[in-house]
Amino acid sequence: MVCIPLLFDQFDTAAKIKSKGVGTYVKMKSLNCDNLYEAIVEVLLNEKYSKRANQLSADVKDIPRNASETAVFWIEHVIKYGASHLTVHRKHLSVTEYYLLDVIVVIVTIMCITGWSLHRLVSMLVRGIRR
Incomplete structure (x- = not known):
């Protein structure tokens, strides 16, 4: 290459x-x-x-198994040992963590501060132009 x-x-x-x-x-x-x-x-x-x-x-x-052998292995593994170690941990998350509410609050706060700052800046510029 x-x-x-x-x-x-x-x-x-x-x-x-x-x-x-x-x-x-x-x-x-x-x-x-x-x-x-x-x-x-x-x-x-x-x-x-x-x-x-x-x-x-x-x-x-150099893979020891093809795709179908790998699928059979994992199916037999789950049947033999169960799948508790393969479960997704989302059911253990709080509502805040699951919906990322803390991240949303930070983003909305930043947007509000930016919007307020822009509004103040534009209003100051408009007042300065009128004088």
Whole structure:
């Protein structure tokens, strides 16, 4: 892979690709035809990248069970041991936590203060213009 990170998490992804040994990246600030060409040629001609990609692919594909075997395992696990440890904890939450009332109160308070401040600012500006 040849990455050209532009925004947000792309820089982290490009660094991970380089650190895993499956590709390289070109910084946008230094991007030109020569740098991009060199990066593409390096990835295409250097066998270490393809070997590492094949190794990572084999690691990902090395799953002991397929999807149906995994489903059967979990069904048998729940039948044998029950599912109390798999339950959602929302029934143990208070009403305030469940509906995020504290967050709503903070947001509404901030909106009210902002609205009041804007109203005061506009009224002061209008009074200043009338004079």
